Amino acid sequence: xxxxxxxxxxxxxxxxxxxxxxxxxxxxxxxxxxxxxxxxxxxxxxxxxxxxxxxxxxxxxxxxxxxxxxxxxxxxxxxxxxxxxxxxxxxxxxxxxxxxxxxxxxxxxxxxxxxxxxxxxxxxxxxxxxxxxxxxxxxxxxxxxxxxxxxxxxxxxxxxxxxxxxxxxxxxxxxxxxxxxxxxxxx
Amino acid sequence: xxxxxxxxxxxxxxxxxxxxxxxxxxxxxxxxxxxxxxxxxxxxxxxxxxxxxxxxxxxxxxxxxxxxxxxxxxxxxxxxxxxxxxxxxxxxxxxxxxxxxxxxxxxxxxxxxxxxxxxxxxxxxxxxxxxxxxxxxxxxxxxxxxxxxxxxxxxxxxxxxxxxxxxxxxxxxxxxxxxxxxxxxxxxxxxxxxxxxxxxxxxxxxxxxxxxxxx
Ligand SMILES: [Zn+2]
Numbered sequence: 001x002x003x004x005x006x007x008x009x010x011x012x013x014x015x016x017x018x019x020x021x022x023x024x025x026x027x028x029x030x031x032x033x034x035x036x037x038x039x040x041x042x043x044x045x046x047x048x049x050x051x052x053x054x055x056x057x058x059x060x061x062x063x064x065x066x067x068x069x070x071x072x073x074x075x076x077x078x079x080x081x082x083x084x085x086x087x088x089x090x091x092x093x094x095x096x097x098x099x100x101x102x103x104x105x106x107x108x109x110x111x112x113x114x115x116x117x118x119x120x121x122x123x124x125x126x127x128x129x130x131x132x133x134x135x136x137x138x139x140x141x142x143x144x145x146x147x148x149x150x151x152x153x154x155x156x157x158x159x160x161x162x163x164x165x166x167x168x169x170x171x172x173x174x175x176x177x178x179x180x181x182x183x184x185x186x187x
Numbered sequence: 188x189x190x191x192x193x194x195x196x197x198x199x200x201x202x203x204x205x206x207x208x209x210x211x212x213x214x215x216x217x218x219x220x221x222x223x224x225x226x227x228x229x230x231x232x233x234x235x236x237x238x239x240x241x242x243x244x245x246x247x248x249x250x251x252x253x254x255x256x257x258x259x260x261x262x263x264x265x266x267x268x269x270x271x272x273x274x275x276x277x278x279x280x281x282x283x284x285x286x287x288x289x290x291x292x293x294x295x296x297x298x299x300x301x302x303x304x305x306x307x308x309x310x311x312x313x314x315x316x317x318x319x320x321x322x323x324x325x326x327x328x329x330x331x332x333x334x335x336x337x338x339x340x341x342x343x344x345x346x347x348x349x350x351x352x353x354x355x356x357x358x359x360x361x362x363x364x365x366x367x368x369x370x371x372x373x374x375x376x377x378x379x380x381x382x383x384x385x386x387x388x389x390x391x392x393x394x395x396x397x398x399x400x401x402x
Contacts, residue, residue: 017256017259020256020259021252021256024251024252024255024256025252028247028251028252028255029244029245029246029247031247032245032246032247032248032251033244033245033246033247036245037242037245042248046247046248046251046254049247049251050251050254050255050258051258053255054255054258054259054260057259057260058260126241127242127243129238130238130239130241130242133238133239134239145239149236149239149240149242150239150242155204155206170200170204173200173204174200177200177203177232177235177236178232180235180236180239181228181231181232181235184231184234184235184238185231
């Protein structure tokens with residue numbers, strides 16, 4: 001797979017536009033899925049995932065072929081998703097940093113402002129509920145949880161994608177799971 | 188609320204990440220059998236995670252790929268040339284030729300001496316070649332850095348490089364007649380004639396193709 005991808009990338013670097021189409025075809029579903037899980041909206045996910053491919057094309061000369069292409073591509077996409085989420089948020093959300101474990105409660109409270117009544121949540125079908133719960137996660141936890149449990153990526157790869165130290169990724173996975181647990185209670 | 192030590196919670200997460208030693212795992216399992224609140228927390232964490240794993244794969248919509256391709260910026264000129272060369276190997280060959288020959292060709296272009304193909308019947312007046320009225324020149328005429336005045340007939344091609352051509356009302360040129368003023372034209376003219384020279388008879392068409400592709 002990686003060999004084929006690098007072959008296509010070399011063709012793109014030589015100016016072969018069509019070779020890029022093959023790359024898009026290979027990665028479209030994975031990239032779209034990450035964006036959809038992050039944003040929770042199909043139109044936005046399509047827009048951002050397409051934008052991510054455009055940026056990959058424009059910056060293809062900066063991609064280091066010794067590394068994994070999907071890691072580089074996911075990094076572009078997750079950065080775009082995080083930017084998009086921040087733009088949509090009201091200002092007070094921006095400053096909501098988590099100073100320690102106790103910050104989790106603050107975050108959960110803020111997140112809870114967008115919550116639905118419990119009986120509405122209970123009526124949701126599984127797929128809808130999954131997306132709802134992910135959407136309620138603070139976005140710094142949301143990205144690691146999506147990469148860990150929906151893309152099923154190893155922690156090291158998540159650390160490469162998000163350009164965070166492995167220890168930070170572990171902490172975020174822990175807190176993300178903790179946040180999920182609290183959100184969902186004993187369902 | 189869980190009152191157990193931080194370490195147990197840490198073990199739970201380490202366990203869920205598959206990042207736990209046997210010794211730690213043993214301690215955790217032992218603790219879970221005797222502490223209901225930790226057992227409950229562990230169960231909740233596990234069910235939250237398993238719930239997420241019920242997520243069905245999501246697929247990009249129809250037309251996603253072509254949407255990306257439409258959004259790509261227009262090809263860079265450099266890439267365009269690459270593609271052109273790939274699709275038209277003959278042009279590529281000509282381009283190669285230009286590169287290899289240009290030094291020689293430019294030096295002969297910048298050589299400003301007047302010259303003309305030797306043909307009987309031609310009259311030279313200073314830097315002007317005259318085909319006198321009533322005379323017929325059989326063969327091609329090439330004039331460099333000078334002019335030509337045609338009053339009679341030329342049974343062949345007339346080429347004027349870096350000069351002018353005057354045609355009297357009586358003038359007749361049976362072949363092609365062209366004036367070359369610019370360095371580029373001059374190069375091209377040389378390429379054409381050289382390529383024709385390379386393929387003397389049957390392959391002459393190739394030279395024609397080359398010419399057509401450029402025009
Ligand atoms: Zn306990």
